Amino acid sequence: MKAATRALGFEAKKAQILSIMRTYDPPHGNKIGYEDFYYVISDKIRKRNPIDEFKYAFKLFTANSESCKISLENLQDINRRTQSGLSDDEMRSMIEEFDIDLDGLIDEAEFLEIMMQSEY
Template sequence: MSAANNNSQKKGLSNLKVELLNEQKQEIREAFSLFDMNNDGMLDYHELKVALRALGFDLSKREVLEIIHEYDTDDRNLISYENFFHAVGEKIVNRDPMEEIRRAFKLFDDDNTGKISFRNLKRVARELGENLSDEELRAMIDEFDLDEDGESTYLPFYYGVFIFIVLPT
């Protein structure tokens, strides 16, 4: 990596640290720590691919190799925490919030009905380790169930996520 490229990365890193939310910074730290299997402070190709996937980026082999090529400072095919932070942080900052909402809806709608049912919501809560009662889950569905059929379609889900999650940040 050239000195000019390294300097521009350092400037970019300080700007990136300002743009990322503390929660996002913590997620990046945790992913790096969790997938640095041999605790050497570096991620190899396999560790990087899994860490990226855990953060919501399902990249092809070619894309992961491009990240390694761009951020590997000593030709060992490894990425340090700082470079991982920069590469992932850049991807997080450049995410399209609308696409993220569509992806989230699809994660809930695992039966591809175009709706989120009580069963869908309960499954996701269980997978995330959330201990919510059936009453709490039903209240969440009811909040966005415009036609009162016991399920939420995409549009109310979208507006709910947008209003409660996207706008406050």
């Protein structure tokens, strides 16, 4: 339950997972059925705040960055790990298009602007 919850991008604190398991696994067999899991995750999805999700995504992009901004190197790393096949020119263009303050990096505010434009 904990691994699946985290894999879906949700916080999975031990106390929360134990509470869910106690609620949906009364015989305490350390199992939860598909329908119950679906209900729990669906509820979490409905309660998601898009801004929080975008901030979480930004942190994934900047996890290996000292500046807390998305650089070409960050994009190259993500590109390699996801095997997206983007060229360096395409990634440079992405940064240039959304770099409002022209510092060659994407900060959190610029990232949120990008995401909010694509969301709505």
